[in-house]
Amino acid sequence: MQLTHKIALRPTPEQVDYFERACDAARRVWNWALNEWNRQYAAGGKPNAMALKKQFNAIKYTDPQWLDENGRPWLQDIHRDAHAQPFRNLAKAWERFFADLKEGKKAHKPRFKKKGRCRDSFYVANDKFTLNGKTIRLPRIGEVAMTEELRFAGKILGATVSRTADRWFVAIQVEVPDAQFYQCRTSHGVNGVDLGIKAVATISSGEVIEAPKPLKAALRRLKIRSRRLSRKLEAAKKAAGFERRARLPKGTRLPVSNNRRKSAAALARLHARIANIRADFTHKLTTRLCRENQALVIEDLNVKGMLENEKLARAISDVGFGMLRSQLEYKARRYGTHLIIADRWYPSSRLCSICGWKNEALTLRDQKWVCAQCGAHHDRDLNAALNLKRLATETALPVASPTSNGGAASGTLPAVVGKVTPVRYDDGQQDTSGQEENRAHLCALS
Numbered sequence: 001m002q003l004t005h006k007i008a009l010r011p012t013p014e015q016v017d018y019f020e021r022a023c024d025a026a027r028r029v030w031n032w033a034l035n036e037w038n039r040q041y042a043a044g045g046k047p048n049a050m051a052l053k054k055q056f057n058a059i060k061y062t063d064p065q066w067l068d069e070n071g072r073p074w075l076q077d078i079h080r081d082a083h084a085q086p087f088r089n090l091a092k093a094w095e096r097f098f099a100d101l102k103e104g105k106k107a108h109k110p111r112f113k114k115k116g117r118c119r120d121s122f123y124v125a126n127d128k129f130t131l132n133g134k135t136i137r138l139p140r141i142g143e144v145a146m147t148e149e150l151r152f153a154g155k156i157l158g159a160t161v162s163r164t165a166d167r168w169f170v171a172i173q174v175e176v177p178d179a180q181f182y183q184c185r186t187s188h189g190v191n192g193v194d195l196g197i198k199a200v201a202t203i204s205s206g207e208v209i210e211a212p213k214p215l216k217a218a219l220r221r222l223k224i225r226s227r228r229l230s231r232k233l234e235a236a237k238k239a240a241g242f243e244r245r246a247r248l249p250k251g252t253r254l255p256v257s258n259n260r261r262k263s264a265a266a267l268a269r270l271h272a273r274i275a276n277i278r279a280d281f282t283h284k285l286t287t288r289l290c291r292e293n294q295a296l297v298i299e300d301l302n303v304k305g306m307l308e309n310e311k312l313a314r315a316i317s318d319v320g321f322g323m324l325r326s327q328l329e330y331k332a333r334r335y336g337t338h339l340i341i342a343d344r345w346y347p348s349s350r351l352c353s354i355c356g357w358k359n360e361a362l363t364l365r366d367q368k369w370v371c372a373q374c375g376a377h378h379d380r381d382l383n384a385a386l387n388l389k390r391l392a393t394e395t396a397l398p399v400a401s402p403t404s405n406g407g408a409a410s411g412t413l414p415a416v417v418g419k420v421t422p423v424r425y426d427d428g429q430q431d432t433s434g435q436e437e438n439r440a441h442l443c444a445l446s
């Protein structure tokens with residue numbers, strides 16, 4: 001089993017300078033490889049990563065494109081892992097593209113990386129670095145201080161150095177033994193979780209989880225800092241003789257003032273802070289949910305579709321539903337929690353969780369409603385969470401199939417239960433009962 005530990009670094013200014021150059025090399029090699037790939041493909045060839053790498057190795061110290069202003073091959077100063085890895089990454093990106101295409105998912109072709117817009121990172125192979133407590137020895141630059149020790153014991157597979165705003169991190173991939181990968185649960189509940197906008201999560205146990213408060217304050221500050229930066233950009237445009245709010249012709253480079261650079265850095269730091277607040281919140285929530293439940297049911301939120309709805313978009317991206325879902329998926333594996341994703345069409349909000357009557361008239365605004373059949377008073381989110389929970393138990397309510405138009409009002413139609421999709425595990429290991437503790441042998445049974 002593989003785990004990755006991402007650790008913040010405390011590099012010296014010289015080390016930062018090397019990191020920046022290595023990221024630059026990785027980015028430029030990626031762009032070269034992608035361009036060459038596209039060119040060969042358009043010419044009817046069948047490009048592959050290994051051949052491209054060979055082709056690149058033949059020119060990287062001689063081609064004028066890869067020499068600095070003094071005619072020196074600057075790539076020689078960067079450790080070779082940084083400029084070899086982009087070829088593997090590119091091959092993987094194409095593989096993913098074709099796999100998505102085959103599965104009928106929305107596929108994205110690999111794209112060129114733009115300086116300042118892409119994620120800055122480079123790779124170091126496992127035999128090229130060593131760890132010693134809170135230091136990591138990297139090729140070319142020696143020992144770099146880390147903020148903490150590597151938490152996992154096992155075979156080290158590789159490391160990626162990356163930058164977020166003005167901080168540097170190393171993510172170390174480790175192959176850990178099963179006993180370390182699988183974790184013990186503290187309790188074995190069965191719960192449905194309704195993800196929403198008013199409250200981030202409503203658990204069928206009745207608990208309501210709100211978004212973290214610092215997030216709201218930071219988002220307000222984000223508006224202010226974005227405005228400050230855009231004013232400086234407008235000023236730079238004006239000084240260069242462009243109209244206000246004019247679209248610049250492609251390739252235009254405006255002079256960057258010191259104040260604009262500082263302002264951009266402050267904005268980037270704030271973005272990173274917001275991402276940290278979000279990640280901290282979702283990590284704590286998802287760990288808790290998986291640790292305390294043997295079965296969890298969530299909705300298959302169509303995040304992309306929802307983001308197209310502008311009003312919802314803000315609230316949704318604020319809490320990061322996509323992140324929440326993917327964290328639940330991998331943590332469910334570690335805790336042996338059975339994660340059930342309800343079908344997108346399962347009307348969890350509309351069904352009465354007591355008698356199964358379907359409220360066709362329910363709108364997004366209705367926070368509370370009363371069942372016309374049994375008279376139960378419902379809180380929208382809690383009712384949805386209860387309906388989701390029922391998908392994990394034997395008592396799921398009958399639901400008309402999404403293709404039939406309404407008519408489920410009486411609940412007497414043939415019982416077509418909302419489709420339940422157990423999360424698929426890579427190793428093919430699947431637990432279909434949703435109730436069994438399948439990792440009991442690894443945990444000390446208390």
Ligand SMILES: [Zn+2]
Pocket residue numbers: 352353354355356357371372373374375376
């Ligand atoms: Zn009812």
